[in-house]
Every structure is written in structure tokens, then in C-alpha cells.
Amino acid sequence: MTDVTAMTATQIAGLVATGAASAVEVTQAHLDRIAAVDGRINAFLHVDTEGALAAARDIDARRAAGEELGPLAGVPVAVKDVLTTKGVPTTVGSKILEGWHPPYDSTIVERLRAAGTVMLGKTNMDEFAMGSSTEYSAYGPSRNPWDTDRIPGGSGGGSAAALAAYEAPLAIGSDTGGSIRQPGAVTGTVGAKPTYGGTSRYGLVAFSSSLDTPGPCARTVLDAALLHAAIGGHDPRDSTSIPAPVPDVVAAAKLGATGDLSGVRLGIVTEFGGEGAEPGVTAAFNEAVATLTKLGAEIVEVSCPHFRYALPAYYLIAPSECSSNLARFDGVRFGLRVGDDGNRSLEEVMSLTREVGFGPEVKRRIMLGTYALSSGYYDAYYGQAQKVRTLITRDFTAAFERVDALISPTTPFVAFPLGARTSDPYQMYLADLFTIPTNLYGGPGISVPCGLSDGLPVGLQVMAPTLADDRMYRVAAALESAVGTFTPPAL
Amino acid sequence: MAAISREEVAHLARLSRLAVTEEELGTFAGQLDVILQAVAQVGEVAAADIPPTSHSVPLTNVLREDVVTPCLTPEEALSGAPDAEEQRFRVPRILDEDVAS
Numbered sequence: 001m002t003d004v005t006a007m008t009a010t011q012i013a014g015l016v017a018t019g020a021a022s023a024v025e026v027t028q029a030h031l032d033r034i035a036a037v038d039g040r041i042n043a044f045l046h047v048d049t050e051g052a053l054a055a056a057r058d059i060d061a062r063r064a065a066g067e068e069l070g071p072l073a074g075v076p077v078a079v080k081d082v083l084t085t086k087g088v089p090t091t092v093g094s095k096i097l098e099g100w101h102p103p104y105d106s107t108i109v110e111r112l113r114a115a116g117t118v119m120l121g122k123t124n125m126d127e128f129a130m131g132s133s134t135e136y137s138a139y140g141p142s143r144n145p146w147d148t149d150r151i152p153g154g155s156g157g158g159s160a161a162a163l164a165a166y167e168a169p170l171a172i173g174s175d176t177g178g179s180i181r182q183p184g185a186v187t188g189t190v191g192a193k194p195t196y197g198g199t200s201r202y203g204l205v206a207f208s209s210s211l212d213t214p215g216p217c218a219r220t221v222l223d224a225a226l227l228h229a230a231i232g233g234h235d236p237r238d239s240t241s242i243p244a245p246v247p248d249v250v251a252a253a254k255l256g257a258t259g260d261l262s263g264v265r266l267g268i269v270t271e272f273g274g275e276g277a278e279p280g281v282t283a284a285f286n287e288a289v290a291t292l293t294k295l296g297a298e299i300v301e302v303s304c305p306h307f308r309y310a311l312p313a314y315y316l317i318a319p320s321e322c323s324s325n326l327a328r329f330d331g332v333r334f335g336l337r338v339g340d341d342g343n344r345s346l347e348e349v350m351s352l353t354r355e356v357g358f359g360p361e362v363k364r365r366i367m368l369g370t371y372a373l374s375s376g377y378y379d380a381y382y383g384q385a386q387k388v389r390t391l392i393t394r395d396f397t398a399a400f401e402r403v404d405a406l407i408s409p410t411t412p413f414v415a416f417p418l419g420a421r422t423s424d425p426y427q428m429y430l431a432d433l434f435t436i437p438t439n440l441y442g443g444p445g446i447s448v449p450c451g452l453s454d455g456l457p458v459g460l461q462v463m464a465p466t467l468a469d470d471r472m473y474r475v476a477a478a479l480e481s482a483v484g485t486f487t488p489p490a491l
Numbered sequence: 492m493a494a495i496s497r498e499e500v501a502h503l504a505r506l507s508r509l510a511v512t513e514e515e516l517g518t519f520a521g522q523l524d525v526i527l528q529a530v531a532q533v534g535e536v537a538a539a540d541i542p543p544t545s546h547s548v549p550l551t552n553v554l555r556e557d558v559v560t561p562c563l564t565p566e567e568a569l570s571g572a573p574d575a576e577e578q579r580f581r582v583p584r585i586l587d588e589d590v591a592s
Contacts, residue, residue, distance in 0.1 A: 336573070351509060388536050389544040390544040
């Protein structure tokens with residue numbers, strides 16, 4: 001048998017379905033790969049060896065008993081540590097939840113199990129999903145398999161690095177401002193942010209509730225679509241879950257793979273031009289645009305005048321929601337408690353617990369949000385940002401009257417060296433310049449590898465209208481059929 | 492002019508229940524100042540008549556069916572608590588002793 005860790009999820013599922021490989025063999029091969037390389041990558045915060053092998057044995061037994069299994073049965077998956085896993089540690093990359101074993105599973109994890117996938121473990125992330133490099137993880141940064149001195153993106157850098165290092169064929173991420181798409185772009189993998197409300201937030205540790213969206217990460221567009229179909233759809237336990245069927249993203253990915261985009265109109269956002277992206281990224285993007293044209297797509301330039309205010313609006317809205325959401329980490333119901341010596345008051349214990357348990361970026365955002373929500377500043381900051389959000393949504397709506405989808409570089413710059421942006425927090429925020437508008441609007445976006453710049457991957461982003469997730473998969477799969485997939489140098 | 496002073500950051504830290512150190516106060520004041528000056532750009536947008544968007548999903552008052560479903564046992568709910576007693580979360584004192592008496 002050839003090395004299964006080099007295979008796509010689709011190929012692995014085929015092997016397991018025909019009995020050419022057992023789920024246990026596939027799982028063990030990935031556990032061995034993790035043991036061999038993760039010391040250099042740090043993609044995983046927790047590897048659930050026993051749980052994974054037990055799940056794989058269960059799949060093999062069910063298959064032997066003649067049970068009809070789903071299209072991803074027996075395929076290993078890595079899960080970002082932002083999703084609760086019953087009895088399996090969930091830290092959200094933070095010291096404040098170190099050692100916490102949640103008493104319940106998130107809906108996404110329940111659905112992964114129902115689909116017959118095998119969870120390998122939990123992946124590293126910027127603390128509470130706030131960051132673009134994993135350098136804000138309390139457990140040390142993950143490293144980019146393309147160059148281990150560089151960042152793998154963030155916040156879901158662990159999931160993306162696990163894919164690029166062939167430690168897992170599938171992974172789950174969550175995207176609040178680009179945390180699935182930007183890591184995908186800088187590691188040469190595929191990351192999709194579904195329509196907000198298209199994937200359940202039940203059991204997703206909340207950062208910014210009106211923006212947080214769990215979604216699929218993979219090495220191919222079809223694999224991402226299969227994972228999207230497995231985890232998506234209405235969940236009565238999430239009141240913001242949309243009661244509508246998941247668009248047929250798998251069929252769309254297969255249609256796109258035929259390489260025909262005739263009749264498809266794609267928009268390039270005027271306001272994303274100019275000084276936004278570094279030259280190597282712009283060059284790779286322009287080449288991809290030429291490729292999309294050759295595949296039959298019509299390219300149109302559209303203006304979205306309020307996109308330039310998306311980053312400022314996001315850094316008011318997201319911290320505001322974060323300052324409220326993270327109030328629950330108070331040393332009472334779960335996680336860390338510091339300074340409870342019998343003399344200190346509850347308030348003193350809470351303040352010490354949060355001081356010790358949270359890292360600097362989380363503290364900055366809590367204070368920023370507290371400021372933006374203060375009386376006297378509310379209208380000028382949070383209130384105004386919400387109005388800008390309306391205008392950005394109107395820009396998208398107007399654009400989608402003219403084009404089927406929008407395209408852009410996923411990120412302004414390729415993977416940067418570790419440490420390059422930690423001293424100036426705002427420089428880190430710029431990594432999400434092109435991904436944030438989609439979160440404010442609530443539509444879907446996908447990053448697909450489109451080329452290299454100085455040997456480092458560049459991603460192309462496709463943004464589609466709300467609930468038209470299938471469109472972005474079609475365009476991404478078409479581009480992938482033309483440019484291929486990208487493999488990092490051997491570790 | 493700075494958008495935020497060291498004293499204001501100290502106030503925000505108190506409101507946020509963060510026992511920040513003196514050294515952190517200085518660092519955060521400088522960083523929050525840079526961030527606040529950048530995000531203040533939203534003020535350039537003429538939006539007086541624009542309704543705010545709090546959420547992209549047009550759903551309101553979502554209720555579930557009024558049926559009993561399984562939930563966590565008290566032991567499960569308390570399993571992650573730093574301190575528990577008699578099926579309750581145990582917390583440090585809330586009031587000063589002289590106030591409480």
C-alpha cells in the first residue's frame with residue numbers, strides 16, 4: 001500500500017470503502033506521521049491516540065457488518081481546539097482553560113462522528129481565535145511546513161499546518177475575520193468559511209458571536225466540499241442557525257473540476273487594488289485571473305466603496321462582542337482560578353484569574369471592546385461600526401447584482417517570519433484585510449492555492465452571496481483543475 | 492494627541508476585571524492608542540440615516556419546541572469547576588465581612 005498520508009480524503013475514503021485499507025491502518029499511519037513530524041510543526045495541542053483508534057475500530061466493525069457508511073467514513077480529521085469535545089481537553093489556546101475536559105460535544109464534532117470520520121486530536125490556535133499567526137497561542141506557535149521559521153497563519157494555523165504537513169487529510173477551523181482562509185492561503189491548502197449560520201456554533205467557544213463560523217479545511221476543493229456537507233445544516237441548538245438545506249457544494253466542486261467556467265461572471269473589487277497586497281501576491285493573483293479567463297469566466301471590475309472601512313469596523317465589532325463573551329471566564333464554573341486564599345474577595349480573585357489566564361492580545365481586545373461599548377463612546381465607535389456594517393452589506397448586494405462571485409487575493413502578504421508582527425498589534429490585523437468584509441456581510445468565502453511567490457504559497461479568495469456556497473466551490477475547483485495542488489518541501 | 496491615556500486604560504482594566512501590572516498599563520496604553528486611532532476611521536463615513544446591523548441572519552425570537560430533552564447531570568455540570576460544594580459552584584466571599592454582618 002502506498003503512503004496513505006499523501007492521499008486526499010476522497011482517496012482514503014475509497015480505500016476504506018473497498019476494504020483495500022482498514023480505518024485502523026489509515027489512522028495509525030497518520031498517528032505515526034504526527035509522532036514523526038509534529039515536534040517540528042506543533043500543529044496539535046492534544047493527540048487523542050486511544051480515542052482515534054477506538055473510533056477507527058468501530059468503523060471497521062460496522063463496515064464488516066455490512067453497514068452503509070458515509071462518503072468520509074474512516075477518514076481522519078483534526079479539530080481546532082475551539083470546539084468542545086466531550087472528555088477530550090479543550091483549551092482554545094488559552095491558559096484559562098488548561099486542563100478543562102468539556103462535559104459535552106459541539107454539534108460539529110457530533111456530526112464528524114456521525115459521518116464516520118476519525119478525530120485525531122485538537123489543533124493549535126491563537127488564544128480564543130484572536131490572531132493571524134498562532135503566535136498568540138499560550139502553548140507556543142505552530143510552524144509553517146513550507147518554512148518552519150515562518151507562521152502558518154491564524155487563528156487556525158494548527159489545522160492548516162496539520163494539512164500541509166500531511167498529519168491529517170481533513171481539518172476543522174473557525175473563521176471570525178479570516179481564521180480559516182488566511183491559514184489556508186499561507187500554507188497552500190484549501191479553507192472555506194461557510195455562510196454565517198450555515199454551520200452550527202453550538203459548542204464553539206464564542207469570540208464574536210455575530211461573526212464566528214466553523215468550517216472545513218482540506219488539501220483539495222472536493223475534500224473541503226465533502227467535509228462542508230458533512231458538518232453543515234440546521235441545528236436547533238443554535239438560534240442563529242439557518243433553517244435551510246446546505247447548498248450542494250459537492251456537486252458544485254465536481255462541476256468546477258471539469259474546468260469550464262463559461263457563463264460565470266467574476267468581480268474584482270476596485271478598492272482592493274492599490275497598495276493593499278505585496279507585489280508577489282499581486283503577480284500570482286493576476287496570473288490566476290488570466291487562468292480563470294481562459295477557463296471561460298468573464299472578469300468585471302466592481303466598486304465596493306465601503307470595504308476600506310471593513311477593518312476598522314471589524315476591530316470595533318469583534319472586540320465589543322469579545323469583551324462581553326469572555327466575561328464568562330471568571331474562575332467560577334470552569335477552568336483556572338487564581339488567588340483564592342480565603343482572604344481575597346470574589347472580585348479580586350476574578351481579576352487575578354483573568355490577569356494570569358489571558359494572554360496580551362485577548363486582554364487588548366477585551367479592553368478595546370469595553371471602551372467601544374462605554375457610554376459616551378458607544379455611538380461614535382460600536383454604533384457607527386454597526387452602520388458601516390450595513391453599508392458593507394449593501395456593497396456586496398449591489399456587486400452580486402452584477403457578478404456571480406467576487407475574487408481577490410486571500411491575504412495581502414505570504415507567510416511572514418515568526419516574530420515579525422507581534423510588536424505592533426495593528427500590523428497583525430492587516431493580515432485579514434481582504435477576508436474581513438465577508439464576515440461582516442455573513443456570506444461564504446473560500447481560499448484556494450493559486451501560485452507561489454518566492455517559493456511560498458499564495459491563495460485566491462472567492463466570495464459568494466449568502467447561501468450560495470456552491471458557487472465558490474465551483475470557481476475554486478475550476479482554478480484548482482488548472483493550476484493543480486501545491487506540495488511543500490519534504491520535512 | 493493620544494486617543495487614550497494611561498489612566499483610562501487603568502479604568503478599562505478595572506471594568507474588565509483584569510489585574511494588569513504597571514508595566515502592562517504602559518504597553519497597553521501605547522498599543523490601544525494606535526488601534527483606536529486606526530478604528531476611529533469609521534467616523535469618516537456619513538451614516539446618520541443608516542440602520543445598524545447587529546447580525547447577518549434575518550431571524551428573530553427563535554424558540555425551540557417545548558419538550559424535555561436530556562441535559563447535563565449536576566456532576567457533569569460541576570466537573571470543570573475550580574471549587575464545588577453541595578451541588579453548587581463555590582465562590583470566594585462576595586461582600587466584606589463588616590458589610591455582611
